[in-house]
Amino acid sequence: MSWQVSITEGPADTFHRLVPPADTSAQIWIRRLGGPALVLGSTQPDALVDDVRAQADGVEVCRRRSGGGLVYLDPATDCWIDLIVPQSSRHWHHDVGRAFHWVGEHWASTLTPLLDADRPAAGSGAEADQRPPVAARPGPIVHRRSAPATASGRASRPGSVWCFADLGHGEVSVGGSKVVGLSQRRTRTWLRIQTLVLGDWPAERLARYVNPDRMAALDPVRYRNPAAFDPAQVAAGFPPGVARPDPATLAERFVATLPPA
Numbered sequence: 360m361s362w363q364v365s366i367t368e369g370p371a372d373t374f375h376r377l378v379p380p381a382d383t384s385a386q387i388w389i390r391r392l393g394g395p396a397l398v399l400g401s402t403q404p405d406a407l408v409d410d411v412r413a414q415a416d417g418v419e420v421c422r423r424r425s426g427g428g429l430v431y432l433d434p435a436t437d438c439w440i441d442l443i444v445p446q447s448s449r450h451w452h453h454d455v456g457r458a459f460h461w462v463g464e465h466w467a468s469t470l471t472p473l474l475d476a477d478r479p480a481a482g483s484g485a486e487a488d489q490r491p492p493v494a495a496r497p498g499p500i501v502h503r504r505s506a507p508a509t510a511s512g513r514a515s516r517p518g519s520v521w522c523f524a525d526l527g528h529g530e531v532s533v534g535g536s537k538v539v540g541l542s543q544r545r546t547r548t549w550l551r552i553q554t555l556v557l558g559d560w561p562a563e564r565l566a567r568y569v570n571p572d573r574m575a576a577l578d579p580v581r582y583r584n585p586a587a588f589d590p591a592q593v594a595a596g597f598p599p600g601v602a603r604p605d606p607a608t609l610a611e612r613f614v615a616t617l618p619p620a
Contacts, residue, residue, distance in 0.1 A: 360448060360620040362387050371396035371432055372421035379443045381548045385620030386443035389610050392434040394419060397568060400427040400522065406577055407520070413568050425553055426542030428522030431565055436558025438606040440613060444550040448620045451550065459529025459541045460503060462552055466539045467499035467531050469613045470556075473604040474498070474533070497534035497601065502526045517587045520569070523557060523595035524587075534598040536560070558603045560596035 363384055367374070368391040375398070379386070396419035397408055403422075407429065410420045423430075432439065442462060444450050452458040474496060504527075518525030523537050531539035537557070544551040571588035586592065597603045 360385050362614075362617060362620050364389065364614055366391065368393060370419055370421070371398055372419065374439075374441075375421060375423040379549050379551065381546070383443050383445055383549050385445055385448055387614055387617070388441040388443065389614070390439040390441065392419075392432055392439070394434065395564075396421060396432040398423050398430045398432060400429060401425060402427060403429060404574075404577065407569060407574060409568050409570055416567075418568070423542070423553070425544045425551070426522055426540075428518055428524065429520060429565075429569070430522045430540070430555065431561050432555070433558065433561060434606075436603065436606065438556040438558075438604075438609040438613075440554050440610060442550075442552045442554065444552060444620070446548050450620060455543060455545070456504070456528035458543065458545075458550055459527070459552065460501070461529075462541060462554060463501040463529030463531050463539065465617060466554065466556065466613065467501050469609065469616060470499045470531070470533070470538070470604065473608065473612065474601060497598070499531045499533050499538070502528065502530050502532065504528060516584075517589075517593060520587050521565075521590060521593050521595075523560065524593045533601060536594045536596055536598045538595070538597055556604075556606070556609055557596045558606070560590070560593060562590040562593065565590040 364387045366389040371392055374390050394417055397413055399405070399407060399420070399422040401422070401424050408420055413420050450461055516525065522540050526532060526537055527541065529541050530537060540555045540557065542553045569588055571585050574588070575585070
């Protein structure tokens, strides 16, 4: 089975509302945004985001039906690709967590050569002997389970606010920072696996749009931990010293090396 590739540009809300038909083929949806967007998780309250301030800054605010945490999308630095996997695909898996693993593995293999692209060649002879040693570059790590949490503590973790504050099945980190986030919708006939490679973690921008005092007033039990709202505490995006791959290059490499559906 081969993948059908489509590249579209538009608002994040339009893309999140798309629903594949029941008899869908295997598809790759490459999404290019016209501007930045704040995307609420499926169960997060609207009051989490100061939408008046966001819209005044030209930042779209919308909601997705997959995943649990807030995401900031920057078209200049981030790469957003959705995979539509029909039940007839060899990549279909009945287990929600394990259905992510092959996607994370492919993102890791796509990122590895790009992260090493700016490293100097090894060389040989006297020239190589005089060259200073090259520091080890952290490679991508694919996570195969969700971060543990008790039911009582889950809501007060940073991951209850920020999608990129937690690591789940198939998600990828580099040097301790989460760089690939995954979320999923499924029916009896298809999976929609949403993937985002995060170039930078926009802590300063995010702090502008989220008000922990307002959330604590609305729900003091669920949002009782003010530290969870501090985006500066989140390790996400490519760490210092690691070159950030270009989103267009990432998408091209990901599609070119994706195994058959």
